[in-house]
Amino acid sequence: NAGVTQTPKFQVLKTGQSMTLQCAQDMNHEYMSWYRQDPGMGLRLIHYSVGAGITDQGEVPNGYNVSRSTTEDFPLRLLSAAPSQTSVYFCASSPDTLGNSPLHFGNGTRLTVT
């Protein structure tokens, strides 16, 4: 009964490096999303997906790419890391795509870009 699993839990990158934050869910949820959390800013939506092969941009998509090749996985790619991307990243999933069911959150990835 894993729920939403995010890896890694912590990561330090140098400016310009690339990396992928992994997110997997075992609940067969159609909807998956990525948020970043910064002090005083709450959670801001980066990208989301309503099913395999379908992705869309959220509020702060610049500098990030996503893909959804399977229902289970929704990786977030940082193409060229910048200090402004230092944040805590949360992946979340939901069984429906209409927004009337709660999100299930992973435990987060704390990313530092130096």
Place this chain on the structure above:
Amino acid sequence: AQSVTQLGSHVSVSEGALVLLRCNYSSSVPPYLFWYVQYPNQGLQLLLKYTSAATLVKGINGFEAEFKKSETSFHLTKPSAHMSDAAEYFCAVSDGQAGTALIFGKGTTLSVSS
């Protein structure tokens, strides 16, 4: 597009006192509304949700919220605060449309003193 405003980034109460965390929303259609709680270094957990079945919604840990359409509000209350309630609380809104995303407020940190 929907939005949510949480009034007060930090609320302090004494143990046993009333907790009131304010949330106002904006949505062009009847919204779905949620309150989440985040304890330090953890992901977000659902406290309660409003999906039009009843205007007064009861959640976990003694919390409840009332949907007031005329005031576009969904304030969170608890009659008697406990030390374990100290956490960050987020209000979130969805417009329930196909492919919609959940939008979060900036959060309110609740401190409880003995």
